[in-house]
Amino acid sequence: MSKPIDNILITNISKIIGEILTGSKISDMFQFLGLIDFDKSENRMYTSTKWKRINETVLYECKSSKSSKPLFKVIEYTLSPQNFIHNPETWNSIKANVNAQLMFYGFEINDSGKIQKSKPVESFSDAQKRLKTFSSRLEDKNIHKETIKYCRQELFNENYFHAVFEASKGLIERLRTMTNSKLDGNTLVDEIFKIKDPCIIINGNLLITETEKSEYKGMRSLISTIVYLYRNPKAHNLKLYDYTNEDDAITAFTFISLAHNFLDDCIVVRFSEK
Numbered sequence: 001m002s003k004p005i006d007n008i009l010i011t012n013i014s015k016i017i018g019e020i021l022t023g024s025k026i027s028d029m030f031q032f033l034g035l036i037d038f039d040k041s042e043n044r045m046y047t048s049t050k051w052k053r054i055n056e057t058v059l060y061e062c063k064s065s066k067s068s069k070p071l072f073k074v075i076e077y078t079l080s081p082q083n084f085i086h087n088p089e090t091w092n093s094i095k096a097n098v099n100a101q102l103m104f105y106g107f108e109i110n111d112s113g114k115i116q117k118s119k120p121v122e123s124f125s126d127a128q129k130r131l132k133t134f135s136s137r138l139e140d141k142n143i144h145k146e147t148i149k150y151c152r153q154e155l156f157n158e159n160y161f162h163a164v165f166e167a168s169k170g171l172i173e174r175l176r177t178m179t180n181s182k183l184d185g186n187t188l189v190d191e192i193f194k195i196k197d198p199c200i201i202i203n204g205n206l207l208i209t210e211t212e213k214s215e216y217k218g219m220r221s222l223i224s225t226i227v228y229l230y231r232n233p234k235a236h237n238l239k240l241y242d243y244t245n246e247d248d249a250i251t252a253f254t255f256i257s258l259a260h261n262f263l264d265d266c267i268v269v270r271f272s273e274k
Helices: 007-018 023-033 050-065 069-078 088-105 124-131 134-140 145-149 152-156 160-179 185-192 210-231 246-264
Strands: 107-109 115-117 200-202 266-268
Touching (some): 007 050, 023 069, 050 069, 069 107, 088 107, 088 124, 134 152, 134 246, 145 160, 145 246, 152 160, 160 185, 160 200, 160 210, 160 246, 160 266, 200 210, 210 246
Antiparallel strands (some): 107 115, 200 266
16 A cells, blocks of 8 residues: 655655756746746845755645645656756766655656656565666676677667667677678577587586586577577567576576586587588
């Protein structure tokens, strides 16, 4: 159940927004939104600090209207995406700070800069999990740098499908570069990981014993699975992988990272003729 908007939330949001807007921008915002500006009052003999100015107005407007709409209007006005089109880092930082407050009340600001309902958090640990970004979760997993190399923009935008897709393409590109091959997908995997005539072997693995062969086949199967699951997932309607799900994307990056770790310990013994 959502928590009612209170003075604590309004004050905390006012402090965040007060760090962003100049005094003149605050005046423009009040005028645009039709909110009272106490600093323009004839009876006022002083000028408020920025956050206190916002706080005073929003508290008054919310109390007078018995509604949270004035607060939401101020947030949406301030976090209009077009204001940050050339400053994406600032946008993400401010959005995260605002959402860190809103989530306790069952709201969040989305990527369009609009307030929407969300499941309220009730504990500190739940709040930390909610605030953790996709990229920071990957950092916790110590994902191989080659995995991240091919999808930095997609990770920044938290576009899970394209991030995983580009990362899987990057793995294939690494295999092609290592072996001078022009093949793609599992055709490439089958060609360069032949047991009897491999292009790539694990360093120190002579492919003689069953244990050595099993280890080699395991690496080949992992890479083959990555191709099947992530190289073209939309075409297969796979139930094992939902490209819109963050947890599934983390799993995909973990698999791809493991494959890169294997390749770090491999050597090229021949170049592909295909």
